[in-house]
Amino acid sequence: MSANAPILALRGVNKSFGPIDVLHDINLEVRAGEVLCLLGDNGAGKSTLIRILSGVHQPTSGTIEMDGQSVGFPTPRAAADKGIATVHQFGGTFPLMSIGRSFFVGVEPTKGWGPFKTYDRKKANEIAVKAVQDFGITRIDDGDRLVGGLSGGERQSLAIARAVHFGARVLILDEPTAALGVKQAAHVLRIVNEAKRRGLAVIFITHQVMHAMAVGDHFAVLIRGAVAADFKKGEKTREQITDLMAGGETMADLEATIEGYMASHDGHPPPPSH
Amino acid sequence: MTDTTTTASVGAPKAGFSLQSIFRRPEAGAAAGFVIILIFFGYFGAQNNFLTALGTSTWLNFASKVGIIAIPVGFLMIAGEMDISVGALIPAGGIVLAMATELYGFNIWVSVLLSLAIAGAIGWVNGMLVTRTKVPSLIVTLATLFVVAGLNIFVSKKLAGTTQHSLPDAGPVSEFLFGDYHTLQFGSDDASFVIFQSLQSSFFIWIVFAAICFFILHMSPWGNWIAAMGGDQQSARNAGIPTNRLKIALFMLSAMAAALVGMTEAVLANTASTTTQFGMIFNSIICVVVGGVLLTGGFGTVTGIVFGTLTFGIVFQGINFTTFDKDLNLLFIGALLLIAVLMNETFRKMATNWSSSKK
Ligand SMILES: Nc1ncnc2c1ncn2[C@@H]1O[C@H](COP(=O)(O)OP(=O)(O)OP(=O)(O)O)[C@@H](O)[C@H]1O
Ligand SMILES: [Mg+2]
Numbered sequence: 171m172s173a174n175a176p177i178l179a180l181r182g183v184n185k186s187f188g189p190i191d192v193l194h195d196i197n198l199e200v201r202a203g204e205v206l207c208l209l210g211d212n213g214a215g216k217s218t219l220i221r222i223l224s225g226v227h228q229p230t231s232g233t234i235e236m237d238g239q240s241v242g243f244p245t246p247r248a249a250a251d252k253g254i255a256t257v258h259q260f261g262g263t264f265p266l267m268s269i270g271r272s273f274f275v276g277v278e279p280t281k282g283w284g285p286f287k288t289y290d291r292k293k294a295n296e297i298a299v300k301a302v303q304d305f306g307i308t309r310i311d312d313g314d315r316l317v318g319g320l321s322g323g324e325r326q327s328l329a330i331a332r333a334v335h336f337g338a339r340v341l342i343l344d345e346p347t348a349a350l351g352v353k354q355a356a357h358v359l360r361i362v363n364e365a366k367r368r369g370l371a372v373i374f375i376t377h378q379v380m381h382a383m384a385v386g387d388h389f390a391v392l393i394r395g396a397v398a399a400d401f402k403k404g405e406k407t408r409e410q411i412t413d414l415m416a417g418g419e420t421m422a423d424l425e426a427t428i429e430g431y432m433a434s435h436d437g438h439p440p441p442p443s444h
Numbered sequence: 445m446t447d448t449t450t451t452a453s454v455g456a457p458k459a460g461f462s463l464q465s466i467f468r469r470p471e472a473g474a475a476a477g478f479v480i481i482l483i484f485f486g487y488f489g490a491q492n493n494f495l496t497a498l499g500t501s502t503w504l505n506f507a508s509k510v511g512i513i514a515i516p517v518g519f520l521m522i523a524g525e526m527d528i529s530v531g532a533l534i535p536a537g538g539i540v541l542a543m544a545t546e547l548y549g550f551n552i553w554v555s556v557l558l559s560l561a562i563a564g565a566i567g568w569v570n571g572m573l574v575t576r577t578k579v580p581s582l583i584v585t586l587a588t589l590f591v592v593a594g595l596n597i598f599v600s601k602k603l604a605g606t607t608q609h610s611l612p613d614a615g616p617v618s619e620f621l622f623g624d625y626h627t628l629q630f631g632s633d634d635a636s637f638v639i640f641q642s643l644q645s646s647f648f649i650w651i652v653f654a655a656i657c658f659f660i661l662h663m664s665p666w667g668n669w670i671a672a673m674g675g676d677q678q679s680a681r682n683a684g685i686p687t688n689r690l691k692i693a694l695f696m697l698s699a700m701a702a703a704l705v706g707m708t709e710a711v712l713a714n715t716a717s718t719t720t721q722f723g724m725i726f727n728s729i730i731c732v733v734v735g736g737v738l739l740t741g742g743f744g745t746v747t748g749i750v751f752g753t754l755t756f757g758i759v760f761q762g763i764n765f766t767t768f769d770k771d772l773n774l775l776f777i778g779a780l781l782l783i784a785v786l787m788n789e790t791f792r793k794m795a796t797n798w799s800s801s802k803k
Contacts (some may be wrong), residue, residue, distance in 0.1 A: 246682045264675035265796070266743035275672045276683030278665035288663040318748075318796040 175238060176201050178223070178340050179373045183232035185218055185395075192218045194396045200340065200371040200388075205362060207382040208375045209415050210392035215377050219392070220342050223373070224256040225249035229266045256342040257326065265318030269310065272317050273298035273332050305361050320341070323354030327361045333443050334365060341365055342373045347381050354434030359384050391415060400442070455582070471748035473791035474736045477784055481758050489765030497641040499765060504643060507757025508650040509705050511750065514731035515657045516698035518749040521732055522661075523694055524674035524741030525581040529570060530702035531725040532592035533563055537599055538702025538716030542609035552618045559707055560700050566592060566636060567699030571692030591719075596718040607718040614711045621645055623711030646708040653701070658746040674741025730777065731756045734784040736791070743792070755780065792803045 172382050176199035185193040193215050200206045208218040221227045223234070225243035233240045236252060243249040249256075264272045271278075274294045280287040295313025302310045307327045310320070317325060326346050333341055343362065355378075362385045365371055376382050382389065387404070391399040391414045399406075399414050406414075486495055493499040513530050520527050537559050543554035563718040569647040570588055572582045600607050614622065626648070661667035673687050681687045702724075710716035735752025737744030759780050763773050 246663070246678075247684065250682060264672055264679070266738065266792070267671060267675065270666050271671075275668060277679065278668050282667055288659075289665050289668060316796045404632045434722065 174201060175346040176235075179235040180219075180223075181233045181235060183219075183222065183229045183234070185215075185222060185227065186230050192395050193222075193229075196397055198390055198397065198400070200373055202339070202371050203369045204387045205366050205372040205374055205385050206374060207386035207389045208392065209377075209379070209382060209389060209411065214392040216392055217344060218254065220344055220373065220375065223249065223340075224254055224342060253337060253339035254342065255336070255338035255340070256344070257329040257333060257346060258344055264432060265316065267317055267331055268295075268314050269302075269317060269320075269328065270295035270313035273301070273313075273328070273335075277336075297335075298328075298332075301335045305331045305334075305364055307331075307357075307361075321354060322350050323357040326350075326358045330361050330365060331420060334368065334370065338370060340371045340373065341367075342375075344375045345377065347373070347376060347378060348360055350416045355381060377415075379408055379415065382411070383408060454706060455614035458524060469795065471736050471745040471751065471787045471791075474734060474748040474751035474755070474784070477734065477780075477787060478755045478758075481755050481762075481780075485758050485762035485765065488768070489762055492765040494762060494765035497638040501505045501640065501644075501647075502764075503757040503761035504754075506646040506761050507753050508644065509708070510724065510727045510731055510756065511650045511753040512646065512653055512701050512705050512751050513698070514728045514735070514753050515746060516694065516701045517542075517728045518732040518735065518737045518744055518746075519657070519661065519670055520581070520694050520698055521737050521739065522741060523670045523691060524672045524677065524745040525574060525691065526696070526729075527570065527581065527585045527695060527698045528725045528729075529566070529585040529588040529592060530728060531721050531723075532589050532596060533566060533699050533702035534709070534721045534724060535596050535716070535718050536566070536592055537563055537706030538710035539596060539609055539706075539718055540699075540703070541707045541710055542716040543600070543604055545614070546609060546611060547604055552615050556618070556622075556707060559703050563699040563703030564696045567696035568692060570699065571688075574695065575688040575691050589725075593718075593720040596720070600718050609710075609716045611710050611714050611716055614714075619711060622649075622708045623713070644708070644712060646705065646712075649704070649708065654746060654750050656802040661744075661746050666690070671742055671744075674738075674743070676742075679697050727756065730781055733788075734781060736784075736788040738792070746758040752784070755784070 179199045180196050183193060183196040184191070196219065208216050208219065219229065223243070224227050224291070225246040225248050228242075228244070234243065235241065241252065243252070243254070246256075264275065267275070270291060271289075271294065274297075279293045279297070280289040281290045282288050283292075291313075299313045305327055310324060310328070317328070320328065326343075328437050330341065330343075344356050345363060346362075350358065359381060362372055362374060366385070366387075372385075374382065374385060389399070389401055389403075389411065390397050390423060391411070393414075488597070489495070489499070513534075517527055517530065530617065532697065535641065537620040540559040540562055541552075541555050544558050545552055546589055566588065570581070570585055573579065573584045573588075573792070577584075592778045597607055600609070622645050624645050625642045627643070629641065630637045630639070661670065669680065669685045672685060673690065678689060705724075706716070706737070731753040732744070732749055733739065734755055735749035737749065759774070759776050761771055763776060
């Protein structure tokens with residue numbers, strides 16, 4: 171297997187919900203140590219695409235390949251077992267659990283024997299804290315802290331560190347920076363870079379072109395469920411990407427429309443259209 | 445944002461006992477509430493023997509029965525579910541025991557097992573209905589509450605021709621374990637030193653049961669599963685937790701606990717009646733909520749539930765020891781519930797934000 175073969179590939183994937191076609195003929199590949207940025211306007215189908223990759227939905231037609239073999243992900247569990255980890259917008263979903271406990275949910279380390287096996291809190295906390303600190307989050311030093319008390323960025327980092335610790339090969343991040351401020355977002359982007367350095371394939375979904383350009387090696391723009399553009403780092407400028415995301419209507423066009431409106435309405439900007 | 449912290453070294457265990465570490469614990473609210481209520485009724489009820497061994501037994505005996513049910517109901521609430529069918533399972537446990545021994549002449553222990561088995565089966569049905577259909581457990585157990593209540597009366601009349609069953613002699617050992625009054629005192633008469641007096645067997649059952657449940661929720665890995673299930677069902681399942689089987693087991697546990705309470709009452713009173721105990725449904729939920737369990741699931745402690753039950757027991761029974769108007773009893777309970785919920789909310793916030801304050 172060559173070093174540059176894709177870990178995960180979509181071949182001609184279509185998805186429709188009843189009569190509604192959401193994805194058309196999607197072809198995409200991700201490689202180890204590479205960040206694929208999935209861009210697109212609201213409703214373009216990004217979340218649907220990653221739900222197919224994480225076993226929540228099944229493609230209507232087309233195939234998913236892993237290491238060149240055709241695979242199916244009938245359940246989220248099946249996808250997770252094959253090393254696909256999905257981190258959602260708010261990271262940890264157990265706000266009232268301690269860092270150590272939420273890190274090991276479902277695979278708790280134990281000590282003792284038989285029915286008297288007890289949860290090994292010390293070991294869980296140590297491993298969890300170390301895993302997070304290895305990602306450069308040195309502010310987390312106490313595994314007993316509740317996840318709910320962490321900042322949004324720290325929670326994302328914890329979720330990513332957890333996925334990496336449990337052997338994920340493909341990391342899917344659905345708008346991890348959406349709810350974060352500038353510093354917190356930078357934090358998460360650093361973590362994404364670290365995951366990439368460790369050889370994971372990362373699929374990164376975002377609306378923010380700046381965030382995508384900071385970490386992306388490879389970009390795919392979805393427009394109304396189809397891949398409208400697929401290009402490598404440095405092949406397009408920020409303006410070009412922004413224009414693509416706006417669905418072909420260029421930013422310059424939009425500005426012209428707004429200016430035209432303002433000129434004919436005594437300088438008032440147009441009301442928001444939705 | 446600097447990455448320098450001046451606080452504790454990596455992963456070092458926290459130095460034992462500190463005031464801060466108490467306030468980190470979300471169940472601290474329930475404990476504090478208990479102390480306040482105890483002092484309050486201790487003061488106003490002192491003249492009427494509230495603080496004597498006998499007075500204490502009054503509310504402990506009452507609390508123990510709610511307490512045995514409140515813990516598994518609390519487990520279910522932590523797991524994001526409700527069980528109100530317990531109101532019908534208490535009488536079911538009692539009448540099955542009474543009919544099996546009196547009507548069919550079974551050995552008392554066989555009858556106890558039979559009663560637990562029937563309760564377990566009803567809990568299993570609850571669990572299956574909740575996990576297989578997506579009907580909320582409040583509705584499912586509301587339905588089984590009435591179904592079982594109806595069966596209690598119907599089967600009783602069909603088999604025994606009555607809704608009141610007598611259970612005259614349960615045998616010395618089972619009397620001792622299930623329904624008797626226990627006193628421990630040193631010396632006699634004037635020189636006696638009373639440790640406890642007239643505590644019912646159910647109190648000791650409660651303590652042992654609470655200890656076992658403490659182990660399950662806080663020490664075994666299962667506790668983590670229960671909390672994870674209530675925190676986010678989907679994530680818990682994806683993490684490999686057998687959520688359906690665990691939920692069914694919890695419904696079986698609460699049904700069996702309710703039947704156990706019914707049996708202790710039957711053995712103690714030597715009779716069992718089919719009367720559905722609607723009050724116990726609310727009582728158990730109040731204890732759980734006062735104990736700091738999050739109504740929406742995902743968080744709760746056994747210690748908290750036990751303190752919540754003790755507090756509830758004092759408020760419910762304590763008024764009889766004071767000079768307050770007895771008619772205010774329910775008002776007190778309502779006020780307790782409101783205050784406890786607000787207080788628990790505050791303590792939970794403190795626990796969540798605990799580390800932010802040390803920056
Ligand atoms: N289960 C479903 N049934 C029917 N239609 C659906 C379903 N899920 C998604 N859709 C539709 O598919 C389209 C794409 O949705 P999707 O959530 O994938 O978009 P998105 O690119 O993630 O958008 P956003 O940026 O807002 O998150 C939308 O028009 C949505 O209404
Ligand atoms: Mg989306």
